[in-house]
Every structure is written in C-alpha cells, then in structure tokens.
Amino acid sequence: MPKTYNDLYLATRTALKSAGVEAYALEARLLVAYAVGKTKEEFVRDLRLYTSDENEQKIAALLQRRIAGEPLAYLIGEWEFHGLPIVVTPDVLIPRRDTELLVTTAKELLLGRKMDARILDLCCGSGCIACALGHELPATKLVAVDISANALEIARENFASNRLGSRAICIQADATSSPPMSIGQFDMIVSNPPYIASAEIMTLDASVRDYEPIWALDGGEDGYRFYKAIIKYWKSLLRPGGFLLFEVGEGQAATVKEMLSSAGFRAVGSRLDTLNIERVVIGKM
Numbered sequence: 001m002p003k004t005y006n007d008l009y010l011a012t013r014t015a016l017k018s019a020g021v022e023a024y025a026l027e028a029r030l031l032v033a034y035a036v037g038k039t040k041e042e043f044v045r046d047l048r049l050y051t052s053d054e055n056e057q058k059i060a061a062l063l064q065r066r067i068a069g070e071p072l073a074y075l076i077g078e079w080e081f082h083g084l085p086i087v088v089t090p091d092v093l094i095p096r097r098d099t100e101l102l103v104t105t106a107k108e109l110l111l112g113r114k115m116d117a118r119i120l121d122l123c124c125g126s127g128c129i130a131c132a133l134g135h136e137l138p139a140t141k142l143v144a145v146d147i148s149a150n151a152l153e154i155a156r157e158n159f160a161s162n163r164l165g166s167r168a169i170c171i172q173a174d175a176t177s178s179p180p181m182s183i184g185q186f187d188m189i190v191s192n193p194p195y196i197a198s199a200e201i202m203t204l205d206a207s208v209r210d211y212e213p214i215w216a217l218d219g220g221e222d223g224y225r226f227y228k229a230i231i232k233y234w235k236s237l238l239r240p241g242g243f244l245l246f247e248v249g250e251g252q253a254a255t256v257k258e259m260l261s262s263a264g265f266r267a268v269g270s271r272l273d274t275l276n277i278e279r280v281v282i283g284k285m
Contacts, residue, residue, distance in 0.1 A: 008032055012059060016028055031066065069210060071207050074089065087126065091151050105271050106245055114187050119186060120183075126154050127158045127168070147173065176229035186238055186242060195224070198219075228259065239285070246280065246281045
C-alpha cells in the first residue's frame with residue numbers, strides 16, 4: 001500500500017522514541033526531510049503526498065544508523081547554531097546550544113562599544129561561533145584558528161554559505177603554542193577549547209565518544225591544558241581593553257577565573273547558562 005510522507009514521518013518518530021532518542025519528533029522531521037531531499041518547509045507542505053519505495057528504503061537505512069548511535073547531525077551533514085545552518089562532518093564537533101551563550105556574551109560586551117571589532121576564534125572547529133558573531137555584528141572582522149586542516153575546510157564552507165565573505169579568514173595554528181607572528185592584534189578572543197579531562201573521555205555518552213573527534217574534546221590530564229596555554233601564549237594579542245572569553249565545563253569556572261586574575265586580567269567574571277551553571281568566563285585586559 002502506498003505511503004505518504006506523513007506515514008514515514010510517524011513511523012520514524014515512533015522508532016526513535018522507542019530507541020530512547022530524547023528529541024525524537026524533531027529528529028524524525030529532519031531525518032525524513034533529508035532522506036527524501038526536501039527542505040523543512042517543503043516537507044511540511046508535502047506531508048499528505050504519496051512517496052516512493054526508494055525513499056522509504058533511504059529513511060530505513062538512516063534510521064538504522066541513528067538508532068545504532070550515530071549522531072543525526074553527521075547523518076544529515078548540518079546542524080543549526082544560533083539560528084544559522086552549520087555544515088558538520090565527523091572532523092568537527094557538533095555545535096551545542098550551550099555554546100550560544102559565548103556568542104550572546106560577546107555581542108553584549110561589544111554592542112555600543114566596538115562594533116567593528118577584530119575577533120579571534122581559537123579552536124574554531126566548524127566555525128559556528130565566528131559565523132554567529134559575524135551575523136550578529138556585521139562590521140566585525142574575524143579570524144578563525146584551528147590545528148586541524150579538515151576542520152578549517154569546514155569552517156571556510158560555513159563562512160561562504162553564511163555570506164561572511166572576506167570578513168572571515170582561517171589560519172591553521174596550534175592553540176597550545178605561540179601564535180603566528182603575522183596574525184595581528186584583536187579586540188576580543190573567544191574560545192570553546194577542548195576541556196574534558198583525558199580520563200573522563202571514556203565515560204562520555206557513546207554518541208559523543210564513538211563519533212565526535214576526540215582531539216576536539218580532550219583537554220589534557222586535568223582538563224585545563226588549553227586554558228593555560230591560551231592565557232600564556234595568546235593574551236599578548238589582545239589590545240588594551242580587549243576581552244578574552246572562554247566556554248568552560250561544569251565546575252571549571254572558578255579555576256579558570258583564578259587563572260585569568262593571576263595573568264593580570266581585570267573585571268573577571270562569568271555568565272550562567274539556562275541550568276544556572278557557570279558556562280562562560282570573561283577577562284578584560
């Protein structure tokens with residue numbers, strides 16, 4: 001019997017719910033729309049139309065991989081961050097809602113003060129933070145740095161698709177060592193670095209541990225390797241009055257704030273996420 005797109009959506013939603021996927025309804029819509037080659041709007045429009053056996057087979061194959069633990073973002077090759085479409089592959093971390101606080105905090109600090117700021121995004125991964133900042137602050141200039149050439153290719157693709165043009169450039173460099181000499185000075189440095197202690201990596205959920213790049217998660221023995229290095233090697237790139245913003249893991253804020261204070265930063269503080277966890281730490285030169 002022929003099936004409609006809605007039939008396939010409902011069956012996919014039921015299967016994801018039974019598998020324990022938390023956002024089963026949202027994921028079912030995204031998975032089915034991707035499998036049949038429709039935008040979200042086209043999918044909603046065509047729900048009552050009949051579809052093909054070929055589409056049903058495509059959905060079944062993707063559903064099997066999702067139930068096995070593979071993240072939906074990698075299956076469909078895209079994830080939303082701060083309202084923007086971000087291309088993702090297993091070479092980069094999947095953007096998290098928590099990280100949007102880094103963007104809103106940066107915007108809050110720059111609005112009305114330095115609208116044409118030069119911003120450095122360290123450990124940029126997919127470039128999602130730089131994309132969001134470029135979208136929210138259209139006069140800014142952005143430099144995205146990562147050690148991974150593959151990650152930088154994804155970042156460049158996202159800069160192009162989100163129309164940042166020549167305002168955003170990528171540089172390959174190691175955040176745990178001295179910056180390239182020609183990189184210049186900045187009004188703000190933002191970073192969501194690896195911050196999970198090495199021994200804790202194997203305790204992560206399998207969808208993270210088995211699929212996302214470990215090098216982008218592992219913050220060294222104590223989880224603070226990148227914070228220490230960035231403060232040591234990269235703070236000299238900040239102009240007077242410039243800001244350094246970090247995303248931090250749960251329970252790390254106090255230690256990172258002490259690091260900033262000891263390094264001579266002023267107005268050291270933090271911002272709480274929706275669960276009242278100190279998620280962003282701020283220091284001013």
